[in-house]
Amino acid sequence: ETGVTQTPRHLVMGMTNKKSLKCEQHLGHNAMYWYKQSAKKPLELMFVYSLEERVENNSVPSRFSPECPNSSHLFLHLHTLQPEDSALYLCASSQDLAASSTEAFFGQGTRLTVV
């Protein structure tokens, strides 16, 4: 238990569906992140939020839309996804924006399958 909770753990959705992934942390952290991990690939940083403000968006397609309503919650809204978007989506948080001197805490991830 890392203190970062992601729901749902598994999600199967059609290409025309709209769904949302949820991440919650009550560690008092100010920074939250979304990562994507496809099979046999490194983790890819998608979005970074600091104090509810998006500070980085790594050229992620617009079919992925993040939302950070407060410092404890982070959402990833999904719409019209493609089969290649199937992956493990990981949420992480850290006390401040990640320096390597800062420990990041990851959730268990959401295993997403797009059919």
Next chain:
Amino acid sequence: LAKTTQPISMDSYEGQEVNITCSHNNIATNDYITWYQQFPSQGPRFIIQGYKTKVTNEVASLFIPADRKSSTLSLPRVSLSDTAVYYCLVGDMGRGSTLGRLYFGRGTQLTVWP
């Protein structure tokens, strides 16, 4: 962020000590070295972090030579449950930086055999 190079995979047997080396020739003065562990279908988990010399905790030791261009994660007496991917991260974006982020490479797949 300094680029890191690690072996793609390593094999070991239960009870042995495992040493995974990471090269980071372009490490900067303010950079820390951090190692994470990831099991399949789970998020990475922080193992250990250091700046220079040696750091030890209940899980592992981290050896950093004087020039800091490499580091070695040492896992004593591994068990089957230590089979995982191990990532070496190097960098320091500084507190308050608007570009703070964690980038993971491909890591090292450690397989422990009975």
